Amino acid sequence: MSAHDASLVTVGERLDRLAAGHPAASAVISVAPDARRTALTWGELSHLTNAAARGLAARGVTPDTTVAIALPAGLDHVVATVAAWKLGALVVPLDPAAPAAERSAIADMLGAHVLIGEGAGASLRPGWWRTGEHSGEPLPRQGMPRSASLTGGTTGLPRVIVRRRPWAYRPGAWLNEHERTQGMRLGQTQLVVLPLHHSGFGALYQGLVLDHQVIIMESFVPSLFPRLVEEHRVGHVRLVAAMMRMILDVPGLRDHDLSSIESIHHGAGPCSEKVKRAWLDLLGPERVYEVYTSQERVGRTVIRGDEWFEHPGSVGRPTDYEIEILDEAGRRLDPGEVGEIYFRSPASAQPLYLGPGPRLAERDGFISIGDLGYQDADGYLYLVDRKSNVINVGGQNVYPAEVEAVLLDIPGIADTVVEGRPHEYLGQAVHALLVAADPADPVPIAVVDEHCRERLSAAKVPMSYESVPSVPRRNNGKIRRSEIQR
Structure with missing residues (x-):
């Protein structure tokens, strides 16, 4: 795709046009854990990102540059990201709290790059746009803005995947059909609580393209969630199951007015039936969507709450994809039989990784990320676990996610991880790590x-x-299984 395709509008151009239309309207509000607020209007966002882009250009950033952004959630992250995109750079959001070994490994994958952050090794610290030395006037198009994301790294170091589509749009095609049918619209208020180095990144920046007022929670504080929804009349939010559990425990949750919420999307990480049903009751089933996908973008399923009542436990049916459930020999399995999940679409392709690493399993154009599951007779998909997590107990496969869901239904258990431990006769045995909600009063x-x-x-x-x-989790909710002490 040409960097000068006049039929496309880049993300930077879209945001500048929105700013010209309502410069004094609030674009981004950042909320600290103590509820203190900082904000940018659309006019300020446009001016600062243009000045910041000129500052980056003066430091040598071009459309051929990879810009890694290791900043906490907040306004600096937004300004730095949009500024890099206005130069057509490849933006890679990183976890600013990642351990040194992980940061080093990711740096090797990225190759030559500019690192914007506060820690050791940063090429540039935020705030260069506040000097006043650079103009805030719009820049001519430099190239097509792109991004890359990190996989969850559940079983080891994450990998870096380049998003195949640039951050550019056909005029008027800001909202895709999936978003439209799943409770999103132009001009909503969106609350971003997920980490910006993972799923929160796409939510935030696509939200700005959709002319959303974006509220960023700098650090997830469960008690702030209902307050922010009520105060700002939040219409859309994405969550993970761990956050959903914690929000349900907020005292007086139902005393808050949550009626503004039009859609909540949550990932298909293990969410106990008790938690799921509580949210369907809290908001109404038509507002709760469960989405199963991955950073590799090889497939996607969706289920709305009212469908879920008909197919409890399912993560839905595919959107624009075919699904096959295959055994290890590649044989197609019947409904109800557990096997590896493969997706295919007209646009299916192996992920474009930075750095070395194996390709994903592929059969006849169907691609798998290694998850296990089954379909029912109506084509609804049910997840079982990640293939690499399966515990073999005397020849019987045990899926940790199933056992974890049972444990999380116990009042007084706040978190858990189930894994296999060596056993002299069975090969492996199931071992459970338990985190008590009240350490002074653990469940017997x-x-x-x-x-x-x-x-x-x-x-x-x-x-x-x-x-x-506690159990080692990334702040996207995924377990760091490689860090569990044995």
């Missing part, structure tokens, strides 16, 4: 074990339990 192991035995077959019941203060 006997109660936990009885709960599991009533709901799980013998091979799936944990053979051992361990109380821990």
Whole structure:
């Protein structure tokens, strides 16, 4: 796609045009954990990002530059990202709190790049746009803005995937059909609570393209969620299951007016049936959408709350994709049989990775990220677990996600991880790490074990339990299994 395709509008051009239309309207509000606010109007956002882009250009950034942004959620992240895009650069959002070894490995994958951040190794710290030395007037188009994202890194170091589509749009085609049918519209207020180095990135910047007023929660504080929804009349938000559980525990949650919410999208990470049903009751099933996808973008399914009541536990049916459930020999499995999930679409392609690494499994154009599941007779997909997480107990496959869901239904269990531990006779045995909601009053192991035995077959019941203060999770909610101490 040509950098000078006159039929397309880049993200920077779109935001400048919106600013020209309503310069004094609020564009972005950043909320600190103590509820203090900082904000930018559309006019300020346009002016600052133009000045920042000129400052980046003076420092050598061009459309051929990779710009890594390791900044916390907030206004600086927005200004730096949009400024880099106005130069046509490839933007890669990074976790500013990532451990040194991970940062080093990702830097090797990126190759030559400019790092904007506060920590050691940063090429540039935020705030260069505040000097006043650069004009805030719009720049001529420099190139097509692009981005790359990191995989979840559940079992090890993440990989960097380049988004195939640039951040550019056909005029008027700001809202795609998926967004339209799943409760999104132009001009909403959107609350961004997910990390900006993961799913929150697309939510925030696509939201700006949709002329959303974006409220950024700099750090997720459950008690702030209902207050911000009520105060700003939030219409759209994306969550993960861990956040959904914590919000339900906020005292007086139902005393807040949440009626402005038109759609909540949550990922298909393990969400217990109890938590799911509580949200469907809280908001109404027509407002809650569960979306199963991945950073690799090889497939996508969606289910709305009213459909979920008909197919409880499902993550929905595919949108513009075909699904096959295959065994290890590549044989197509019947409804109800668990196998590896493969997706195919007319645009299916292997992810474009930066740095070395294996290709995804592929059969006849169908691609898999290694998740296991099954379909029912109506074509609804049910996730079981990631293939690499399966525990083999005496020849029987046990899926940690199933056991974790049972454990999370126990009052007093705040978090859990289930994994396989070596066993002399069985090969592996199920081991559960338990995080108590109240460390001073943990749930007795006997109660936990009885709960599991009533709901799980013998091979799936944990053979051992361990109380821990926390489990290692990324702030996108995914477990860092490689960091679990054994």
